[in-house]
Amino acid sequence: MNKFWETGRKIVAVGRNYAEHAKELGNQVPSQPFFFLKPTSSYLLQGTGPIEIPSESSDIHHEVELGVVIGKKGRDIDLNSAMDYVSGYTLALDMTSRDQQSIAKAKSLPWTISKGYDTFCPISGFIPKEKIEDVNNVELWCSVDGQLKQKGNTNQMIFNIPQLIHFISTIMTLESGDLILTGTPSGVGPVRPGQVIKCGISGLNNDMQFDIILRKKN
Amino acid sequence: MNKFWETGRKIVAVGRNYAEHAKELGNQVPSQPFFFLKPTSSYLLQGTGPIEIPSESSDIHHEVELGVVIGKKGRDIDLNSAMDYVSGYTLALDMTSRDQQSIAKAKSLPWTISKGYDTFCPISGFIPKEKIEDVNNVELWCSVDGQLKQKGNTNQMIFNIPQLIHFISTIMTLESGDLILTGTPSGVGPVRPGQVIKCGISGLNNDMQFDIILRKKN
Ligand SMILES: [Mg+2]
Ligand SMILES: [Mg+2]
Numbered sequence A, B: 001m002n003k004f005w006e007t008g009r010k011i012v013a014v015g016r017n018y019a020e021h022a023k024e025l026g027n028q029v030p031s032q033p034f035f036f037l038k039p040t041s042s043y044l045l046q047g048t049g050p051i052e053i054p055s056e057s058s059d060i061h062h063e064v065e066l067g068v069v070i071g072k073k074g075r076d077i078d079l080n081s082a083m084d085y086v087s088g089y090t091l092a093l094d095m096t097s098r099d100q101q102s103i104a105k106a107k108s109l110p111w112t113i114s115k116g117y118d119t120f121c122p123i124s125g126f127i128p129k130e131k132i133e134d135v136n137n138v139e140l141w142c143s144v145d146g147q148l149k150q151k152g153n154t155n156q157m158i159f160n161i162p163q164l165i166h167f168i169s170t171i172m173t174l175e176s177g178d179l180i181l182t183g184t185p186s187g188v189g190p191v192r193p194g195q196v197i198k199c200g201i202s203g204l205n206n207d208m209q210f211d212i213i214l215r216k217k218n
């Protein structure tokens, strides 16, 4: 078992990689990929606890995403060999404090706080590479309290996985255990304490489920 | 020896923590701390190689900063015990692609690319905690080609180290080996290939020096 959530040293999260999602938040489709970092302290493995909502936010959104787990170190990786650097996948949520993100954007400040709280990167565990036959045709879905909220296919991504690996690795070396979050399809929306969020990959027996609670202060 | 650059899983970099530096870039002094993440792949230990300038930027700035190395895991750390979580320090440069950061800010995008290139976090190594008597009175300096560019004292910080540890840990759990960059004093400016950058802590035998080269593509 590849415990990338215990050993990996970065989470690179790509923004606006599905045109419909860019539009739903009133954003333009980017002409080259952009990304931000989530801290590895935000990992929450399925079955180990609930997603925590910080009291200073009133608008926490779910963003279901396919995560790509890096298997070996590389820099300036070319498009043709990019998939050789992938060891597997994970199903992930890029939890986002949308109200704090909006304030940060209005002030031209980093997105880090809005993306970086503990439990803000729930994951399903490690999916070996061979379990997904065609990674450019994977359907992801996300429901809240049994109501379907997001459903999208990786064939709708603006930049595909080799393009993302290539681009990111021209800026920062990718290392074994690093995770790339590949962006979210449309349908993002709020979750509240007491709700239950469930996500899956169609055709794969890999559903994950998390309770939502209010974060307690020590 | 604490090799936090090999084991640590995050670099939390605080922005605008010296009033004079906030003013020199035309920014307001923040009312609460803000921060961004640099990837651990950007570490460059003194003596192991040069700082690389990516060809897509024409304005790479030095920001000399005191780094705080975390020694044990903590969340919602209170002000009184914050210094118990510190194992030591490092002298660091928060290298910044100022032109790419300005474009990101204008578009309300993350700062990650402008802060995250390989070699963009040069460090002096580990300074044990007891080597610095009063961390609230440490003078940092930085020179380029022998010309003094930055000189500042941690007593000018807007938020002191316990306040930073407390604030960050209310958002993300701090773990052993994590690094906090505490912000830069005024005097930031560009470096170009062929130049030599040197930094130090006054009174401590801990100077570091790096050559600047143009990043080569593989
Ligand atoms: Mg996302
Ligand atoms: Mg960021």
Ligand SMILES: [Mg+2]
Pocket: B013, B014, B015, B063, B065, B094, B181, B183, B184
């Ligand atoms: Mg800085």
